[in-house]
Amino acid sequence: MTALARTRIDEVALRLADTVAWLTTPLLPDDYLGLINPLWSSRKLRGRVEAVQPETNDAVSLTVRPGRGWIAHRAGQFIGVGVDVDGVRHWRTYSLSSAPECADGRVTITVKAVPGGIVSPYLVHRTKPGTVIGLTRPEGRFVLPQPVPSRLLFVTAGSGITPVMGMLRSLVWSGEMPDVILLHSAPTREEVIFGAELRRLASQVPNLRLHEHYTRSGCRLSLAQVPDLVPDWCRRGVWVCGPTAMLQEAETRWREAGIPDRLHVEHFRPAVAASTGGAGGRVRFLSSGQRADADGATPLLVVGEDAGVLMPSGCRMGICYSCTGRLRSGRVRDLRSGREYGEEGELVQTCVSAAAGPVEIEL
Ligand SMILES: Cc1cc2nc3c(=O)[nH]c(=O)nc-3n(C[C@H](O)[C@H](O)[C@H](O)COP(=O)(O)OP(=O)(O)OC[C@H]3O[C@@H](n4cnc5c(N)ncnc54)[C@H](O)[C@@H]3O)c2cc1C
Numbered sequence: 001m002t003a004l005a006r007t008r009i010d011e012v013a014l015r016l017a018d019t020v021a022w023l024t025t026p027l028l029p030d031d032y033l034g035l036i037n038p039l040w041s042s043r044k045l046r047g048r049v050e051a052v053q054p055e056t057n058d059a060v061s062l063t064v065r066p067g068r069g070w071i072a073h074r075a076g077q078f079i080g081v082g083v084d085v086d087g088v089r090h091w092r093t094y095s096l097s098s099a100p101e102c103a104d105g106r107v108t109i110t111v112k113a114v115p116g117g118i119v120s121p122y123l124v125h126r127t128k129p130g131t132v133i134g135l136t137r138p139e140g141r142f143v144l145p146q147p148v149p150s151r152l153l154f155v156t157a158g159s160g161i162t163p164v165m166g167m168l169r170s171l172v173w174s175g176e177m178p179d180v181i182l183l184h185s186a187p188t189r190e191e192v193i194f195g196a197e198l199r200r201l202a203s204q205v206p207n208l209r210l211h212e213h214y215t216r217s218g219c220r221l222s223l224a225q226v227p228d229l230v231p232d233w234c235r236r237g238v239w240v241c242g243p244t245a246m247l248q249e250a251e252t253r254w255r256e257a258g259i260p261d262r263l264h265v266e267h268f269r270p271a272v273a274a275s276t277g278g279a280g281g282r283v284r285f286l287s288s289g290q291r292a293d294a295d296g297a298t299p300l301l302v303v304g305e306d307a308g309v310l311m312p313s314g315c316r317m318g319i320c321y322s323c324t325g326r327l328r329s330g331r332v333r334d335l336r337s338g339r340e341y342g343e344e345g346e347l348v349q350t351c352v353s354a355a356a357g358p359v360e361i362e363l
C-alpha cells in the first residue's frame with residue numbers, strides 16, 4: 001500500500017471515530033481504533049518503523065511514522081522510545097536526526113549499540129520495518145535560537161552527532177547556512193555516523209567546514225585544541241554533544257573564558273557528581289516485595305531492575321520524572337549533586353538517586 005493510500009485510510013478512520021463516539025460508550029472509539037491500527041490511538045502515542053538504514057557496523061537510522069498525537073519537533077530535540085525486549089517494556093531517549101522540515105510526516109532516530117545495553121542493541125540489530133514502538137513527544141532545549149547566529153561551532157563525538165545532524169539538515173533545508181564548523185570525533189573514519197553525508201555536505205556547502213578526529217590512531221579530541229582549529233571560537237555559538245568528560249571540559253573552558261552563555265550541551269548520560277559514592281544500604285521495594293543490597297553509587301532504578309522489580313523509567317537521566325517512587329523510610333543521594341535528601345512520602349527520581357543507608361520505597 002502506498003504512503004498516500006495509508007494516509008487517506010487513516011483520515012477516514014479518524015473522522016469515522018469522531019462520528020460514532022456516542023455509539024460506543026462506555027468504551028471509546030479510540031480503544032477500538034488502537035486495536036485495528038496502533039497508530040490511531042490518541043491515548044498512547046506510538047510509531048511504526050518504516051525503514052532501517054545501517055549507518056556504521058553498530059549504528060542504524062530508524063525512519064519512524066509517528067501516530068496520532070505527535071507534534072512537530074525542533075531540530076536538536078529528543079523523544080522517548082519504548083520497546084518490548086524479551087517481554088519487558090523499556091524506555092530510552094533518542095535525539096531526532098531528521099530535519100523537522102521533512103514534510104512526509106516521518107522522523108528518524110539514529111541509534112548506536114552500547115555493548116551490554118538492553119535497548120540500543122535491540123534497536124540496532126533486531127528491529128525490522130513494521131515494528132511498532134512507543135513514543136513520547138519531542139522535547140529538549142538543545143536547539144538553535146531564532147534568528148540563527150551567524151557563526152556556529154559544533155563539537156561532537158560518537159552518537160553525539162545525532163542532534164547536530166538534525167540541525168545541519170535543517171540548516172541545509174532552509175538554504176541559509178551560516179558560517180559553521182563541525183569538529184567530530186569517532187574511533188575511526190569508518191565509524192563516523194553519517195560520515196558520507198557529512199563529507200558530501202562539507203564539499204558542497206560553502207560555509208560548512210568539517211574536521212574529523214579519529215581516536216583509535218591517537219588520543220581523544222581535547223577541547224584544548226579548539227583555539228588552534230577554530231581561531232574565532234569565542235565569538236561563536238557552540239553546541240556540544242558527546243561523552244560526559246567532553247561536556248564537563250567544555251563547561252569548564254567556556255566558563256573560564258567568561259562566555260558560558262555561548263555554550264549549549266546535551267548529555268546522553270547523567271553527569272555524576274565527584275562527591276558521590278557514600279555508603280549504600282538494603283533497599284526494600286514495598287509494592288513488589290523485593291529486597292536488594294545497594295551500594296551508594298548505583299541508581300535505585302538499576303538496583304530495582306537487577307532485582308527483578310518492574311521499574312518505570314523514561315529518560316534515565318533526571319529529565320522526565322517517569323521513574324519516581326514514594327519514599328517510605330531512609331534517605332537517598334542525588335547522584336548529580338551528591339546531595340542527600342529524603343522525607344517520608346517524598347517522591348524520589350530513582351534514575352538519579354542512590355541509597356544513602358537502608359531505604360524503603362513504594363515500587
Ligand atoms: C537526551 C538524550 C538523547 C540521546 N540520544 C541518543 C541518540 O541519538 N543516539 C544514541 O545512540 N543514544 C542516545 N542517547 C542514549 C540512549 O538514551 C541510551 O542511553 C543508550 O542507547 C543506551 O541504552 P541501552 O538500553 O542500550 O543501555 P542500558 O541498558 O541503559 O545500559 C547498559 C550499560 O551501558 C551504559 N550506558 C548507557 N548509556 C550509554 C551511552 N550513551 N554510552 C555509553 N554507555 C552507556 C550504562 O551505564 C550501562 O552500564 C540519548 C540519551 C539522552 C538522555
Ligand code: FES
Nearest residue numbers: 314316320321351
Ligand atoms: S527516568 Fe526520566 S527522570 Fe528518571
